[in-house]
Amino acid sequence: MKYIKCIIIIGVFILIFFFINHLLMPKYSETLREGSLTREYYKEDKNHEVIFLGDCEVYANFSPMVLYEKAGITSYVRGNSQQLINQSYYILKETLKYEIPKVVVFNVNSMRYGEDEKNEAYNRLLIDNMKWSKEKIDLINSSMTEGETFLSYVFPILRYHSRFSKLTSEDFKYFLKPKQNSFNGFLITKKIKPYTSLPPKKVLANYNFSDYSYEYLNKITELCQKNNIELILIKAPSLYPYWYNEYDNQIRQYALENNLDYYNLFEEKDVIGIDYQLDTYDGGLHLNLSGATKLSEYFAKILKDNYNLTDYRTDKKISSIYNEKLKEYNKLIKE
Amino acid sequence: MKNISKLLLTIMIAILLTTGCGKKEKEENVKNTAYTFVYEDKEFILGDVFTEDKYGKAIDYSEVASCAFEGLDKTYTYEHFVVTTYPSGNTDKIMSIYFNDSEISTTEGIKIGDSINDLTTKYGNEYEEEDNLYTYTLGKTHIKFIHENDIITSIEYTYDA
Numbered sequence: 001m002k003y004i005k006c007i008i009i010i011g012v013f014i015l016i017f018f019f020i021n022h023l024l025m026p027k028y029s030e031t032l033r034e035g036s037l038t039r040e041y042y043k044e045d046k047n048h049e050v051i052f053l054g055d056c057e058v059y060a061n062f063s064p065m066v067l068y069e070k071a072g073i074t075s076y077v078r079g080n081s082q083q084l085i086n087q088s089y090y091i092l093k094e095t096l097k098y099e100i101p102k103v104v105v106f107n108v109n110s111m112r113y114g115e116d117e118k119n120e121a122y123n124r125l126l127i128d129n130m131k132w133s134k135e136k137i138d139l140i141n142s143s144m145t146e147g148e149t150f151l152s153y154v155f156p157i158l159r160y161h162s163r164f165s166k167l168t169s170e171d172f173k174y175f176l177k178p179k180q181n182s183f184n185g186f187l188i189t190k191k192i193k194p195y196t197s198l199p200p201k202k203v204l205a206n207y208n209f210s211d212y213s214y215e216y217l218n219k220i221t222e223l224c225q226k227n228n229i230e231l232i233l234i235k236a237p238s239l240y241p242y243w244y245n246e247y248d249n250q251i252r253q254y255a256l257e258n259n260l261d262y263y264n265l266f267e268e269k270d271v272i273g274i275d276y277q278l279d280t281y282d283g284g285l286h287l288n289l290s291g292a293t294k295l296s297e298y299f300a301k302i303l304k305d306n307y308n309l310t311d312y313r314t315d316k317k318i319s320s321i322y323n324e325k326l327k328e329y330n331k332l333i334k335e
Numbered sequence: 336m337k338n339i340s341k342l343l344l345t346i347m348i349a350i351l352l353t354t355g356c357g358k359k360e361k362e363e364n365v366k367n368t369a370y371t372f373v374y375e376d377k378e379f380i381l382g383d384v385f386t387e388d389k390y391g392k393a394i395d396y397s398e399v400a401s402c403a404f405e406g407l408d409k410t411y412t413y414e415h416f417v418v419t420t421y422p423s424g425n426t427d428k429i430m431s432i433y434f435n436d437s438e439i440s441t442t443e444g445i446k447i448g449d450s451i452n453d454l455t456t457k458y459g460n461e462y463e464e465e466d467n468l469y470t471y472t473l474g475k476t477h478i479k480f481i482h483e484n485d486i487i488t489s490i491e492y493t494y495d496a
Contacts, residue, residue, distance in 0.1 A: 032404075034402065055402065056402040081401075081402035082401075082402050121404060122402070196397060197395050197396070197397040197412075198397050198399075198410075199397055199399060199408075199410040199417065199419065200410075200412070200417050200433055200435060202433060202489065202491070203481055203488050203489035204481070205465065205466050205467050205468035205479075205481045205489075206465075206466040206467070206468070240399060282399075282400045283397070283398070283399075283400075285399065285400065
């Protein structure tokens with residue numbers, strides 16, 4: 001009897017602990033929507049022929065709904081805010097546990113950052129809602145900044161205890177069921193903030209990508225080769241941060257040496273028809289819905305013409321899933 | 336049994352309390368322990384609150400949002416240099432000053448186009464060198480000189496926010 005009581009008490013405390021733990025974690029539903037991107041992938045049917053990989057330059061700029069509507073391509077964006085190249089590698093590894101796409105499209109912007117760009121706040125957006133796996137453990141270990149502890153990812157209460165006094169209605173409203181924010185990993189932003197001016201293009205001491213960046217780019221390349229996946233490198237058409245010619249030359253060289261296709265979409269901005277007075281929500285860093293639609297239409301054609309992808313618009317099962325999503329998507333963009 | 340309950344409760348409260356200490360910003364008097372930049376009798380202090388009223392009207396202004404978080408890094412362009420600020424509470428503080436041309440000098444008298452020999456004569460040999468970057472540090476401030484073939488091509492003041 002004594003032991004049963006003891007077990008019940010411990011059980012109740014564990015329940016309370018996990019309840020508080022979950023309550024204190026940000027819900028990433030109405031504020032900091034970017035934090036919802038990792039968790040939303042798990043709910044999806046894993047039938048994508050194309051996976052986009054990278055930072056904000058993918059989740060803001062490529063709409064899988066447009067890719068499907070225009071070319072019948074099934075795709076998902078596995079991008080997060082400031083997703084560094086080591087993180088992209090582990091996210092890709094995790095993705096391949098669920099599905100093997102025909103094509104992985106990797107945005108190379110993160111090559112510019114070495115190990116020094118690790119940032120706790122961005123780590124949280126990416127990792128907080130990731131399912132536990134070997135990839136998550138490796139991702140945490142390779143992402144943590146000096147002041148962080150692994151334990152704080154196991155027990156987020158260690159990180160978020162101070163939110164106790166800052167809880168809002170969002171924390172209760174989405175306690176059980178968080179809000180769905182993206183369409184296959186694409187975050188819609190309709191706001192327009194035209195380009196006016198940008199910070200100066202600074203002279204850099206060293207334009208060479210770090211060994212660290214190359215190490216993870218090699219890992220991504222090898223992982224794709226091992227799984228017979230076509231890896232495509234892209235640079236999204238953002239005005240800032242500047243993509244120096246020296247950066248571009250190194251990627252071209254890498255692509256050549258590794259027999260990969262590379263598209264610098266910034267160079268194609270006029271052909272795509274991007275107008276930085278209308279098609280960006282933050283003065284040229286990210287595209288808004290209008291810009292993302294133009295870019296996705298353009299890229300859908302590249303994928304369709306060159307990569308032997310299936311047109312799923314005639315597939316009964318998949319088209320019914322996508323048509324349902326499209327209905328919701330079109331409703332939202334017209335609001 | 337009561338003891339177990341008390342113990343568990345104590346552990347939970349301890350976790351909440353011991354990890355509950357937030358970082359308190361220390362206001363430091365940066366002026367005496369930092370590099371500063373003087374332009375037209377105005378002394379730009381890195382880490383100091385920036386307003387155009389205080390430092391003069393810029394000829395251009397731009398802002399850069401972060402990927403997900405609120406707050407903007409703001410850039411104020413003056414005739415010969417650019418000031419970048421970072422958000423701090425309700426204010427913006429000076430994060431960096433970047434020289435646009437060779438028309439201005441650092442407070443110690445170095446400008447773009449000077450040689451590395453001029454630099455070490457004025458600033459001494461206590462610098463960190465990485466590739467073609469020389470960094471001098473004073474407190475939380477740095478002056479970074481980039482050179483090409485021993486001629487300075489870039490000067491920037493930065494601050495560890």
